[in-house]
Amino acid sequence: MSSIHTFQIELVKAFASFTSVGAFMHTHWGWPATESAHFIGLSLLIGTLVPWDLRLLGVGRRIPLAAAHQFVPWVIAGFALTAISGVMFLMAEPSEYIYNVAFHFKVLFMAIAGANALTFYLTIGRRTLAIGSNGDAPRLAKAMAAISLAAWIGVIVSGRLLTFYRPGWCEGDSARVVADCVLPRP
Amino acid sequence: MRESPSFFAFPLMLSLHAIGMALAAGINAALALRLLGAARAIDVADLQRFFPMMWIGFWMNALSGVVLLIAYPTKGLTNPVFYLKLTLIAMAMVCSRALTRRMFAVGHAGGRAPLERRLAIASLICWSSAIIAGRLLAYTYTHILAGM
Numbered sequence: 639m640s641s642i643h644t645f646q647i648e649l650v651k652a653f654a655s656f657t658s659v660g661a662f663m664h665t666h667w668g669w670p671a672t673e674s675a676h677f678i679g680l681s682l683l684i685g686t687l688v689p690w691d692l693r694l695l696g697v698g699r700r701i702p703l704a705a706a707h708q709f710v711p712w713v714i715a716g717f718a719l720t721a722i723s724g725v726m727f728l729m730a731e732p733s734e735y736i737y738n739v740a741f742h743f744k745v746l747f748m749a750i751a752g753a754n755a756l757t758f759y760l761t762i763g764r765r766t767l768a769i770g771s772n773g774d775a776p777r778l779a780k781a782m783a784a785i786s787l788a789a790w791i792g793v794i795v796s797g798r799l800l801t802f803y804r805p806g807w808c809e810g811d812s813a814r815v816v817a818d819c820v821l822p823r824p
Numbered sequence: 825m826r827e828s829p830s831f832f833a834f835p836l837m838l839s840l841h842a843i844g845m846a847l848a849a850g851i852n853a854a855l856a857l858r859l860l861g862a863a864r865a866i867d868v869a870d871l872q873r874f875f876p877m878m879w880i881g882f883w884m885n886a887l888s889g890v891v892l893l894i895a896y897p898t899k900g901l902t903n904p905v906f907y908l909k910l911t912l913i914a915m916a917m918v919c920s921r922a923l924t925r926r927m928f929a930v931g932h933a934g935g936r937a938p939l940e941r942r943l944a945i946a947s948l949i950c951w952s953s954a955i956i957a958g959r960l961l962a963y964t965y966t967h968i969l970a971g972m
Contacts, residue, residue, distance in 0.1 A: 670963045674956040677845065681955065684843075685850015686857070689874045698873035705865035709854060712862060791843065798839040 646736050653725075653732035663730030672723045679719025684790060686712040694766070694775045694783035703769040740799040747792035754785045834895065840888040845958070847881025849951040852920045856944035859923070872928040882917075899965045909957035916950035919943050 654660070662668045686709040692698065693706035728735050735741040758766075758779065766779045775783075855871050857863070893900050900906040923943050 670959055674959045677842075677955045677959060678952050680842070681846045681849040681951070682853060683850070684846035685852070685854045688847065688851060688877055689854055689871070692874060692877070698870050701866055701870045701873075705863065705867075708863035708865055712854070712857060794842050794846065795835075795839040798842055799835050802835045 650732040650736050653728045653736070656729040659726055659729040660731075663726060669730070672726050676720050676723040676727075679716045679723065680794070681716070683713055683716030683720060684794075686710070686716065687786070687790065691783040691786050694779050696774060696780070699772050699774075702771050703773065703775065704767045707767055735800070738800060738803060740796050740803045744793055744796040744800065747789045747796060751786060751789035751793065754782055754789060758782045837888045837891050837895075840884050841892065844881040844884030844888060845955065847877050848885060849881075849916075849955060851875065851878035851881070852916070852947055852951060855920070855923060855927070856947045859927070859940050859944040868927045872924070875924065875928075878920075896968065898967045898969050900961065902967050903961060903965045905957055905960050905964045909954055909961065912950055912954035912957055916947060916954055919947035919950055923947060 663672060689698070690706050690709050690713065693701055693703065698706070762776055762779055766775050769775060851874055854862075854874070855868075858866060858868060858871060923940065926940060926943075
């Protein structure tokens with residue numbers, strides 16, 4: 639048994655331990671209500687992120703960068719709503735996600751988006767936010783804005799693929815890891 | 825498309841529908857939030873620059889929505905929630921259009937604030953309700969295909 643597989647089993651156990659969340663999710667309207675929150679959060683996240691990223695890329699140049707950046711707390715609010723509802727899905731059906739390759743890609747794209755944003759604030763963030771009306775963002779900031787938009791498209795697409803890709807239960811030994819963990823369930 | 829040999833045809837349409845939703849509902853929500861006090865440093869009229877993305881999202885959804893309906897016509901057309909969703913989108917677009925006409929007009933002085941605030945709240949409620957109705961479609965259908 640590989641160490642990744644052991645880690646996956648521990649993750650499933652950890653998420654499954656929140657049994658009251660699981661019970662709520664399996665009530666009649668629990669799952670659709672949480673999905674609605676997930677999609678409303680997604681719209682808030684993307685709708686406020688797109689103006690900020692597009693301003694970095696040069697759209698709406700009249701807006702000072704610091705002004706456009708005032709949408710970012712709303713991006714974080716949208717992310718918080720999707721993250722909380724997303725973790726609730728995980729607590730209710732952990733094995734549907736932890737062993738799902740589409741979910742692995744979704745987490746990867748979120749990690750890219752997060753690392754990209756963190757790098758922005760740790761490097762050229764301060765300098766970029768000082769740019770006023772009609773100013774042009776540094777080329778590096780533009781590249782980061784493009785990476786951000788691409789990563790979020792990746793998050794949405796892999797999120798939609800999640801429900802079409804049902805992996806095996808992944809409880810075999812390492813010799814069967816491809817058959818049990820990667821190939822779709824028969 | 826339902827019987828398409830491509831494993832990805834249906835999820836691709838759903839992905840386009842989710843991205844379009846986020847752009848259409850999200851950018852309209854950004855305008856509504858601005859009118860309700862968010863990101864005050866942005867001149868409201870300058871938000872017009874981002875509205876082509878809202879329209880791209882809207883048409884992405886109209887087209888992918890038609891394709892999804894063609895794939896499962898009975899599933900949507902026999903479900904009252906489907907008509908509720910279309911009505912909510914129409915109401916949301918009326919609110920959003922009323923707002924953009926006022927806010928992006930040349931020489932807009934920022935007057936009539938109470939009406940604009942009410943329209944912004946109505947816009948947020950309609951878009952959220954349209955998203956909820958869309959999600960409920962997956963749970964409330966009675967016939968997935970004719971005869972089933």
